[in-house]
Amino acid sequence: MGLDYKWVLWNAHKKTYDRLILLGMVTYLVLFFVLSFLTNPEIIAETVIIRAFGSLAIIMLHIILAIGPLSRLNPRFLPLLYNRRHLGVSMFLAALVHGVFAIIQFHALGNSNPIVSVFTSNMDYGSLVNFPFQVLGFLALLILFTMASTSHDFFLHNLSPKIWKGLHMGVYLAYALVIMHVFLGAFQQDTSFLTVLALFLGLITLVSLHVRAALKEAKIDGFVWAKDTKGWLAVCHPREIAESYAKIFTVDGERVAIFKHEGKLSAIHNVCKHQGGPLGEGKIVDGCVTCPWHGYQYLAHNGQSPPPFTEKVKTYALKIENDMVYINPEAFPEGTAVTPISSGS
Amino acid sequence: METAITIFLGILSGYFAIGLLFALYVMLIGARKIDPLLADSKKGIRVLLFPGVVATWPFFFAKLFRFRRS
Numbered sequence: 290m291g292l293d294y295k296w297v298l299w300n301a302h303k304k305t306y307d308r309l310i311l312l313g314m315v316t317y318l319v320l321f322f323v324l325s326f327l328t329n330p331e332i333i334a335e336t337v338i339i340r341a342f343g344s345l346a347i348i349m350l351h352i353i354l355a356i357g358p359l360s361r362l363n364p365r366f367l368p369l370l371y372n373r374r375h376l377g378v379s380m381f382l383a384a385l386v387h388g389v390f391a392i393i394q395f396h397a398l399g400n401s402n403p404i405v406s407v408f409t410s411n412m413d414y415g416s417l418v419n420f421p422f423q424v425l426g427f428l429a430l431l432i433l434f435t436m437a438s439t440s441h442d443f444f445l446h447n448l449s450p451k452i453w454k455g456l457h458m459g460v461y462l463a464y465a466l467v468i469m470h471v472f473l474g475a476f477q478q479d480t481s482f483l484t485v486l487a488l489f490l491g492l493i494t495l496v497s498l499h500v501r502a503a504l505k506e507a508k509i510d511g512f513v514w515a516k517d518t519k520g521w522l523a524v525c526h527p528r529e530i531a532e533s534y535a536k537i538f539t540v541d542g543e544r545v546a547i548f549k550h551e552g553k554l555s556a557i558h559n560v561c562k563h564q565g566g567p568l569g570e571g572k573i574v575d576g577c578v579t580c581p582w583h584g585y586q587y588l589a590h591n592g593q594s595p596p597p598f599t600e601k602v603k604t605y606a607l608k609i610e611n612d613m614v615y616i617n618p619e620a621f622p623e624g625t626a627v628t629p630i631s632s633g634s
Numbered sequence: 635m636e637t638a639i640t641i642f643l644g645i646l647s648g649y650f651a652i653g654l655l656f657a658l659y660v661m662l663i664g665a666r667k668i669d670p671l672l673a674d675s676k677k678g679i680r681v682l683l684f685p686g687v688v689a690t691w692p693f694f695f696a697k698l699f700r701f702r703r704s
């Protein structure tokens with residue numbers, strides 16, 4: 290969408306969120322250090338650094354993975370979704386500090402190359418309990434590096450959307466590796482029972498959030514709407530759509546998002562031209578429907594990206610009768626202007 | 635197992651070594667062949683993109699090749 294590349298497409302919100310991320314990370318680290326030294330004055334600083342940054346990274350990874358389903362279940366989480374990229378990069382940096390310190394602490398003193406030593410210092414690959422858990426952390430860190438380093442829009446444009454998406458699905462593989470890294474590590478190090486318990490609860494929470502979000506999607510697709518005599522579908526009451534947000538409906542097999550902007554309703558195809566992001570899960574920012582995935586913008590009344598951009602999506606006709614919103618399932622061609630209808634609220 | 639580890643780390647370091655050289659070439663010389671938009675962007679942005687090109691160089695390599703032929 291951009292006309293040239295910037296370090297970051299800054300806006301006021303992103304700066305606020307970045308400050309929050311930084312503040313959160315610093316607070317966590319300081320607390321971790323203070324509590325570690327208070328409970329165990331003999332502990333060495335390197336160990337505390339390794340543990341503090343490792344646990345910070347995995348907490349951030351949980352938040353990142355929870356944001357997707359959370360914002361599907363409740364649009365109030367959307368601002369987090371729009372700002373997830375920097376959270377991802379910060380998480381990688383925390384994991385990197387953890388990995389680098391662990392390698393220095395445990396592998397840099399011998400004669401062999403420290404990276405080789407991560408793989409060969411414990412050759413118990415056949416064992417479950419004694420498995421070289423650091424290898425799993427190393428592989429996870431490689432994946433996180435690939436994702437963090439390609440998070441800029443430049444890569445979105447240049448590694449076809451399909452490949453980019455595929456790369457970034459790697460976060461689930463990284464998560465699985467990290468979980469095993471910590472669980473197996475717990476058998477070999479004096480990882481506290483609380484860490485393992487927290488990780489287990491985190492895993493259950495993430496799985497159930499993803500399942501609930503998927504069920505919600507399935508429900509949207511499975512619904513059959515009542516029709517009026519002209520074939521228009523009665524989808525909801527006008528007040529069920531919140532100002533600046535949308536509800537998504539599947540009409541004739543296509544997903545459509547009905548937005549409310551300044552009290553008026555407009556319907557556009559739910560599929561973003563960029564990579565197929567769900568527009569109806571986004572909100573209206575600065576007068577434009579803003580895609581929750583990468584922030585492409587469209588005007589709700591004509592489905593067009595504001596100039597100088599040229600993306601266009603299909604639009605649909607709406608009407609309100611007897612306090613019900615009706616939609617004509619026949620779409621207009623992409624970019625057709627439709628006068629928004631007053632929702633009476 | 636040791637052979638497997640040696641092969642894996644060999645491939646990995648080879649991949650990153652080529653990636654480093656390739657990313658240097660792209661960022662210093664070949665930027666506009668990869669993406670014309672880069673020519674119009676500030677030079678500093680290339681520092682930010684550098685690690686990602688190291689990580690995903692085969693895709694850019696293919697792209698450069700297509701550009702040459704067309």
Ligand code: HEM
Nearest residue numbers: 340343344346347384388391423426427429430467478480
């Ligand atoms: C090169 C890569 C890595 C190496 C060499 C490594 C090494 C280690 C070591 C030696 C420990 C045990 C520390 C101790 O208990 O004293 C550990 C624990 C841990 N690692 Fe990693 N790790 C790597 C990557 C990662 C990544 C990518 C993550 C998460 C995103 C991660 C998360 C953790 C966590 C949460 C613990 C448990 C901390 C605790 O005991 O409280 N590690 N790692």
Ligand code: FES
Nearest residue numbers: 561564566580583
């Ligand atoms: S899918 Fe990328 S902005 Fe919509």
